[in-house]
Amino acid sequence: MKRSPLLLLLVLAIASLSLAACGQQPAGDGDAGEVAPPQPPAEYAAMTNPFAGDATAAATGQVDYESYCQSCHGSGGKGDGPAASSLDPKPGNLAELVKTASDGYIFWRVAEGGMMAPFNSSMPAWKDVLNQDQIWQVVTYIETFN
DSSP, X not given: OOOOHHHHHHHHHHHHHHHHTOOOOOTTSSOTTSOOOOOOOHHHHTOOOTTTTOHHHHHHHHHXXXXXXXXXXXXXXXXXXXXXGGOSSOOOOHXXXXXXXXXXXXXXXXXXXXXXXXXXXXXXXXXXXXXXXXXXXXXXXXXXXX
């Protein structure tokens, strides 16, 4: 069967967009035995999760996590999603990160992504896709990984 160059280009474009939705935190962002992660900017540092411990919010956040995060971070947040093997740097282990990171730090990372230093990953900023409550719901779900 002869493949059309247009079809191949379309498949490559879709694959590239899917991978662009993933990324990793740098050393220390959930990797045991490595340096501590950077501090979030002041506007995020003191934030606390208004949905902390709310099972309904976690269930709602799970839906967005499965849509936007799971392909890279995996179903248990260990950085082992189906797209993870093709990423460099690899997606962070959220299951480890939640043991030490503040609510504000996790919110910052979801909202701002990882395309900036020191992360330099392909994780997009989700603040233009998810509203503040949705990000907190994703944070609430991620916090169930601990």
